[in-house]
Amino acid sequence: MNRLNGNISRIEVSGNLTLAHVEVTPQLVLKAIVIDTPKTAAYLKVGQEVVLVFKETEVIIGTNSQTKISLQNQIPASINKIERGQLLSKLNLRTITGELNAIVSTNAVKTLCLKTGDAVVAMVKLNEVMLQAL
């Protein structure tokens, strides 16, 4: 699983849902939505140190910054290593906050002509990100 450490910088609550903004670095804020509120989960408070946890198979790869897309969790990265299988490929990515892995189709790697050293954007939907309190 991918794990990124950060601090909760902002909280938006509506009903039983909370959207947490997590500052991984000052330039990189990622969001996660959870079925909890500050009343049901004490860790949901500004300043709390958390780990953002998400699966490699949920990571989407774009070749440049995507603006016309609903995905707001966008992490600039460069490809460190590509492991190719017949159907699936694993991309090991270097980001300002550490390593990430993405599992995408081998076909997508071919179509996008992805190769080691390329600059890409790794994206993940906010409902795919879990929070782990530290």
Add this chain to the structure above:
Amino acid sequence: MIKLDINKELQAATGTMTLRLNLNIESGQLITLYGPSGVGKTSTLRMISGLMQPDSGQICVEDETWFDAENKINWSPQKRKVGYVFQDYALFPHMTVLENLNFAKAKNQTNSSISDLIEIMELGQLQNRKPESLSGGQKQRVALARALVQKPKILLLDEPLAALDSAIRHKLQGFLKTVHQEFQLTTILISHDVGEIVKLADHVYQLEEGKILKQGTPETIFIEQNLSGKFKFTGEVLKIQQEEIIGIVTVRIHTDVVKVVVQHEEASKLAIGDQVLVVSKAFTPLLYKIEVSI
């Protein structure tokens, strides 16, 4: 309420160990003693049942004092209202199921309690058979019924299901839950099966070297609470397959079997039989309504 305040020097594999427990167990609860072998779990049950005497302390059950070292009170095992079930069924081989149950009866007890038990434990078809012709799960049902004949207040279960295969174990867990509720028992279960503990126990005491290391609900002891995923189950690894790029882990969750995709490195840290937490966000699964045709 069971008040247990006991001290006992025990000979463990690593040398002398002092078991020191101070527990208050609410009536009607099902609690689990959990921990590695040789930490004093079985000795605790033996002291509650009167088969072993603590060096010092007290055992009080509701308003009765069963043991008090200072005042030299020590009730005999017969006088203590305790049912005891072990991993090994300990049935009389020359007696039928019914005879085994009748043998456990108190002198003035009527037969109606036995027939109730036969019904609850689904032993009707088996009552005239001898233990040798029964399966492990059937024998353990008889042993459980026998432990309940004298209507105990406390049921002590020392890894009762450990020798059974998982399907039978699952079925008997259901029986344990039923009798615990039906007979309004206070039950103390020793188990190593995390899935079983999560399913049955109200409260867990995790022991280490004769002391309580941690206590709480099974969820707080075994399930990583600080992870926000709401789709969370404990399961047992049945199979690990390394495919290209990914690994596929087959996990038994209660009686269902699911598959989870993991990375190779994650799969390589798992072994068959490992307990795992299967966790996902509540946003991911789909729900299909099951249409029941009448």
